[in-house]
Amino acid sequence: MKLQLIILALSPIIACIMWIYLKDKYEKEPLMVLAKFFVLGIFISIISIKVESILMKFNTLNSDYYILYTSFVVAALTEEGLKAIVFIPNILKEKNFNEKLDGIIYSIFFSLGFATVENIIYILFENYEQVLEVGIVRGLISIPGHIMFAITMGYYISKYKFGKNKIKKREYMILAILVPILFHGIFDFILMREYRWTIVIFAIYIIILWKVNLDKLDDYMKISKKRFLKKFKHKNKK
DSSP states (O other), X not given: OHHHHHHHHHHHHHHHHXXXXXXXXXXXXXXXXXXXXXHHHHHHXXXXXXXXXXHHHTOOOOHHHHHHIIXXXXXXXXXXXXHHHHHHHHHHTOTTOOSHHHHHHHHHHHHHHHHHHHHHHXXXXXXXXXXXXXXXXXXXXXXXXXXXXXXXXXXXXXXXXXXXXXXXXXHHHHHHHHHHHHHHHHHHHHHHOOOTHHHHHHHHHHHHHHHHHHHHHHHHHHHHHHHHHHHHHHHHHO
């Protein structure tokens, strides 16, 4: 039975890994480097769980303030903040980080490592009667949500890495940390509201989140393609 639950928890993670790996068409990242960021994500997820449990003990607020605190502080600030603290220094010193698309690729692998632990815990400790529903919902909403926050972080880190204007670089670094926290907080806040009309708002928000972030991914994929073709033409001229 536990094996089936593990498969349920890992299936969407594996699917997302295959999806993003195939997206990186022109200059594949070393598997060992991708694995390193994935494992780092697992490590940070374990720490995040402990920090969140401590923060929840201080949550004595009621109603909307409780939801605000839980979604923006306990979940968004803790998870995205810890990701940034560990991921950003590690990616900036990574020698294989040589094009903008890499920032998103590494960020997603890191985030999927984080989501793996979270997903296994949610599914293993869920009521047997609801475990399939939870697994499907998390596979369709929660894990893709982590990917969207990761794309945002990776997008701005790449702009920081390859930017030349010092003032702009500082702005990009701030955005790489704050925007994923904001996106994550809004995501959880809407999801925690127990009103029927929030389903519509949540659906609209998810569509916007996907559109904005997949456009960012597509932009960097086009840059990667141009870079690859330029290098290919240069080699043929020799």
